[in-house]
Amino acid sequence: LLTKWGGSSAAGHASSALAQEAGQLRSPWGIIVDGAGHLYVTDTGNHRIEKFDREGNFITQWGGFGNGDGQFNFPYGIAVDAKGSVFVVDSGNTRVQQFMPADEGSERLQGEAEELAEVENAQRTQNV
Structure with a gap:
Protein backbone atom coordinates (compact mmCIF):
# COMPACT_ATOMS: atom_id res chain seq x y z
CA LEU A 1 0.00 0.00 0.00
CA LEU A 2 1.52 3.32 -1.05
CA THR A 3 -1.16 5.80 0.01
CA LYS A 4 -4.71 5.56 1.34
CA TRP A 5 -7.33 8.25 0.66
CA GLY A 6 -10.57 8.72 2.53
CA GLY A 7 -10.48 5.54 4.58
CA SER A 8 -10.97 4.91 8.25
CA SER A 9 -9.38 2.33 10.50
CA ALA A 10 -12.82 1.69 12.05
CA ALA A 11 -14.96 -1.03 10.52
CA GLY A 12 -18.38 -0.05 9.26
CA HIS A 13 -20.97 -0.75 6.61
CA ALA A 14 -21.12 1.65 3.65
CA SER A 15 -24.49 2.97 4.85
CA SER A 16 -23.18 3.85 8.32
CA ALA A 17 -22.33 7.32 9.54
CA LEU A 18 -18.65 6.36 9.40
CA ALA A 19 -18.47 7.19 5.68
CA GLN A 20 -20.33 10.51 5.67
CA GLU A 21 -17.81 12.95 7.12
CA ALA A 22 -15.64 15.22 4.98
CA GLY A 23 -12.74 13.25 3.54
CA GLN A 24 -14.48 9.89 3.94
CA LEU A 25 -15.76 7.95 0.95
CA ARG A 26 -18.94 5.92 0.56
CA SER A 27 -18.93 3.89 -2.67
CA PRO A 28 -16.15 5.78 -4.49
CA TRP A 29 -16.30 5.13 -8.22
CA GLY A 30 -14.43 7.52 -10.53
CA ILE A 31 -11.01 9.05 -10.01
CA ILE A 32 -8.86 11.61 -11.84
CA VAL A 33 -5.62 13.45 -11.07
CA ASP A 34 -5.23 17.03 -12.34
CA GLY A 35 -2.05 18.71 -13.55
CA ALA A 36 -1.20 19.89 -10.03
CA GLY A 37 -1.44 16.37 -8.63
CA HIS A 38 -4.80 16.86 -6.89
CA LEU A 39 -6.98 13.76 -6.76
CA TYR A 40 -10.72 14.05 -7.46
CA VAL A 41 -13.02 11.17 -6.48
CA THR A 42 -16.69 10.67 -7.32
CA ASP A 43 -18.13 9.70 -3.93
CA THR A 44 -21.19 8.02 -5.42
CA GLY A 45 -22.79 6.91 -2.14
CA ASN A 46 -22.70 10.45 -0.75
CA HIS A 47 -23.60 12.09 -4.10
CA ARG A 48 -20.56 14.39 -4.03
CA ILE A 49 -17.06 15.02 -5.33
CA GLU A 50 -14.10 14.98 -2.94
CA LYS A 51 -10.70 16.54 -3.62
CA PHE A 52 -7.43 15.45 -2.00
CA ASP A 53 -3.83 16.61 -2.33
CA ARG A 54 -1.10 14.29 -3.58
CA GLU A 55 -0.33 13.17 0.00
CA GLY A 56 -3.95 12.09 0.53
CA ASN A 57 -5.01 15.05 2.67
CA PHE A 58 -8.62 16.18 2.23
CA ILE A 59 -8.96 19.61 0.55
CA THR A 60 -12.64 20.15 -0.21
CA GLN A 61 -15.88 18.59 -1.39
CA TRP A 62 -18.96 19.73 -3.27
CA GLY A 63 -22.32 18.39 -4.27
CA GLY A 64 -24.98 16.52 -2.35
CA ILE A 78 -15.04 12.39 -13.86
CA ALA A 79 -12.54 14.23 -16.08
CA VAL A 80 -10.37 17.35 -15.83
CA ASP A 81 -9.39 19.36 -18.92
CA ALA A 82 -6.20 21.34 -19.52
CA LYS A 83 -7.85 24.54 -18.21
CA GLY A 84 -8.77 22.92 -14.89
CA SER A 85 -12.48 22.47 -15.53
CA VAL A 86 -13.91 19.39 -13.84
CA PHE A 87 -16.56 17.39 -15.75
CA VAL A 88 -18.78 15.05 -13.73
CA VAL A 89 -21.07 12.37 -15.17
CA ASP A 90 -24.22 12.77 -13.06
CA SER A 91 -25.80 9.46 -14.04
CA GLY A 92 -29.01 9.58 -11.99
CA ASN A 93 -29.84 13.00 -13.43
CA THR A 94 -28.79 11.97 -16.98
CA ARG A 95 -26.36 14.84 -17.48
CA VAL A 96 -22.76 15.99 -17.31
CA GLN A 97 -21.93 19.03 -15.18
CA GLN A 98 -18.88 21.23 -15.74
CA PHE A 99 -17.22 23.00 -12.82
CA MET A 100 -14.82 25.78 -13.76
CA PRO A 101 -11.85 26.94 -11.69
CA ALA A 102 -11.91 30.03 -9.48
CA ASP A 103 -15.63 29.81 -8.70
CA GLU A 104 -16.62 30.82 -12.23
CA GLY A 105 -19.75 28.69 -11.85
CA SER A 106 -21.01 25.41 -13.20
CA GLU A 107 -22.72 24.43 -16.38
CA ARG A 108 -24.87 21.48 -17.39
CA LEU A 109 -23.88 19.74 -20.59
CA GLN A 110 -26.49 17.63 -22.33
CA GLY A 111 -26.33 15.73 -25.57
CA GLU A 112 -25.44 12.44 -27.16
CA ALA A 113 -22.74 10.36 -25.50
CA GLU A 114 -20.41 10.74 -28.50
CA GLU A 115 -20.72 14.54 -28.38
CA LEU A 116 -19.95 14.66 -24.67
CA ALA A 117 -16.93 12.39 -25.14
CA GLU A 118 -15.31 14.96 -27.44
CA VAL A 119 -14.03 17.18 -24.60
CA GLU A 120 -10.77 18.54 -25.98
CA ASN A 121 -7.57 17.75 -24.04
CA ALA A 122 -9.49 15.90 -21.32
CA GLN A 123 -7.79 13.28 -19.21
CA ARG A 124 -10.25 10.49 -18.51
CA THR A 125 -10.50 7.53 -16.20
CA GLN A 126 -13.47 5.33 -15.53
CA ASN A 127 -14.24 2.58 -13.04
CA VAL A 128 -10.80 2.61 -11.44
Whole structure:
Protein backbone atom coordinates (compact mmCIF):
# COMPACT_ATOMS: atom_id res chain seq x y z
CA LEU A 1 0.00 0.00 0.00
CA LEU A 2 1.52 3.32 -1.05
CA THR A 3 -1.16 5.80 0.01
CA LYS A 4 -4.71 5.56 1.34
CA TRP A 5 -7.33 8.25 0.66
CA GLY A 6 -10.57 8.72 2.53
CA GLY A 7 -10.48 5.54 4.58
CA SER A 8 -10.97 4.91 8.25
CA SER A 9 -9.38 2.33 10.50
CA ALA A 10 -12.82 1.69 12.05
CA ALA A 11 -14.96 -1.03 10.52
CA GLY A 12 -18.38 -0.05 9.26
CA HIS A 13 -20.97 -0.75 6.61
CA ALA A 14 -21.12 1.65 3.65
CA SER A 15 -24.49 2.97 4.85
CA SER A 16 -23.18 3.85 8.32
CA ALA A 17 -22.33 7.32 9.54
CA LEU A 18 -18.65 6.36 9.40
CA ALA A 19 -18.47 7.19 5.68
CA GLN A 20 -20.33 10.51 5.67
CA GLU A 21 -17.81 12.95 7.12
CA ALA A 22 -15.64 15.22 4.98
CA GLY A 23 -12.74 13.25 3.54
CA GLN A 24 -14.48 9.89 3.94
CA LEU A 25 -15.76 7.95 0.95
CA ARG A 26 -18.94 5.92 0.56
CA SER A 27 -18.93 3.89 -2.67
CA PRO A 28 -16.15 5.78 -4.49
CA TRP A 29 -16.30 5.13 -8.22
CA GLY A 30 -14.43 7.52 -10.53
CA ILE A 31 -11.01 9.05 -10.01
CA ILE A 32 -8.86 11.61 -11.84
CA VAL A 33 -5.62 13.45 -11.07
CA ASP A 34 -5.23 17.03 -12.34
CA GLY A 35 -2.05 18.71 -13.55
CA ALA A 36 -1.20 19.89 -10.03
CA GLY A 37 -1.44 16.37 -8.63
CA HIS A 38 -4.80 16.86 -6.89
CA LEU A 39 -6.98 13.76 -6.76
CA TYR A 40 -10.72 14.05 -7.46
CA VAL A 41 -13.02 11.17 -6.48
CA THR A 42 -16.69 10.67 -7.32
CA ASP A 43 -18.13 9.70 -3.93
CA THR A 44 -21.19 8.02 -5.42
CA GLY A 45 -22.79 6.91 -2.14
CA ASN A 46 -22.70 10.45 -0.75
CA HIS A 47 -23.60 12.09 -4.10
CA ARG A 48 -20.56 14.39 -4.03
CA ILE A 49 -17.06 15.02 -5.33
CA GLU A 50 -14.10 14.98 -2.94
CA LYS A 51 -10.70 16.54 -3.62
CA PHE A 52 -7.43 15.45 -2.00
CA ASP A 53 -3.83 16.61 -2.33
CA ARG A 54 -1.10 14.29 -3.58
CA GLU A 55 -0.33 13.17 0.00
CA GLY A 56 -3.95 12.09 0.53
CA ASN A 57 -5.01 15.05 2.67
CA PHE A 58 -8.62 16.18 2.23
CA ILE A 59 -8.96 19.61 0.55
CA THR A 60 -12.64 20.15 -0.21
CA GLN A 61 -15.88 18.59 -1.39
CA TRP A 62 -18.96 19.73 -3.27
CA GLY A 63 -22.32 18.39 -4.27
CA GLY A 64 -24.98 16.52 -2.35
CA PHE A 65 -28.12 14.70 -3.39
CA GLY A 66 -30.47 16.53 -5.75
CA ASN A 67 -31.06 17.67 -9.30
CA GLY A 68 -30.10 21.33 -9.02
CA ASP A 69 -26.91 22.89 -10.31
CA GLY A 70 -23.97 21.50 -8.37
CA GLN A 71 -26.01 18.62 -6.95
CA PHE A 72 -25.71 14.97 -7.98
CA ASN A 73 -27.66 11.75 -8.16
CA PHE A 74 -25.02 9.01 -8.27
CA PRO A 75 -22.01 10.73 -9.88
CA TYR A 76 -19.76 8.20 -11.61
CA GLY A 77 -17.32 9.39 -14.27
CA ILE A 78 -15.04 12.39 -13.86
CA ALA A 79 -12.54 14.23 -16.08
CA VAL A 80 -10.37 17.35 -15.83
CA ASP A 81 -9.39 19.36 -18.92
CA ALA A 82 -6.20 21.34 -19.52
CA LYS A 83 -7.85 24.54 -18.21
CA GLY A 84 -8.77 22.92 -14.89
CA SER A 85 -12.48 22.47 -15.53
CA VAL A 86 -13.91 19.39 -13.84
CA PHE A 87 -16.56 17.39 -15.75
CA VAL A 88 -18.78 15.05 -13.73
CA VAL A 89 -21.07 12.37 -15.17
CA ASP A 90 -24.22 12.77 -13.06
CA SER A 91 -25.80 9.46 -14.04
CA GLY A 92 -29.01 9.58 -11.99
CA ASN A 93 -29.84 13.00 -13.43
CA THR A 94 -28.79 11.97 -16.98
CA ARG A 95 -26.36 14.84 -17.48
CA VAL A 96 -22.76 15.99 -17.31
CA GLN A 97 -21.93 19.03 -15.18
CA GLN A 98 -18.88 21.23 -15.74
CA PHE A 99 -17.22 23.00 -12.82
CA MET A 100 -14.82 25.78 -13.76
CA PRO A 101 -11.85 26.94 -11.69
CA ALA A 102 -11.91 30.03 -9.48
CA ASP A 103 -15.63 29.81 -8.70
CA GLU A 104 -16.62 30.82 -12.23
CA GLY A 105 -19.75 28.69 -11.85
CA SER A 106 -21.01 25.41 -13.20
CA GLU A 107 -22.72 24.43 -16.38
CA ARG A 108 -24.87 21.48 -17.39
CA LEU A 109 -23.88 19.74 -20.59
CA GLN A 110 -26.49 17.63 -22.33
CA GLY A 111 -26.33 15.73 -25.57
CA GLU A 112 -25.44 12.44 -27.16
CA ALA A 113 -22.74 10.36 -25.50
CA GLU A 114 -20.41 10.74 -28.50
CA GLU A 115 -20.72 14.54 -28.38
CA LEU A 116 -19.95 14.66 -24.67
CA ALA A 117 -16.93 12.39 -25.14
CA GLU A 118 -15.31 14.96 -27.44
CA VAL A 119 -14.03 17.18 -24.60
CA GLU A 120 -10.77 18.54 -25.98
CA ASN A 121 -7.57 17.75 -24.04
CA ALA A 122 -9.49 15.90 -21.32
CA GLN A 123 -7.79 13.28 -19.21
CA ARG A 124 -10.25 10.49 -18.51
CA THR A 125 -10.50 7.53 -16.20
CA GLN A 126 -13.47 5.33 -15.53
CA ASN A 127 -14.24 2.58 -13.04
CA VAL A 128 -10.80 2.61 -11.44
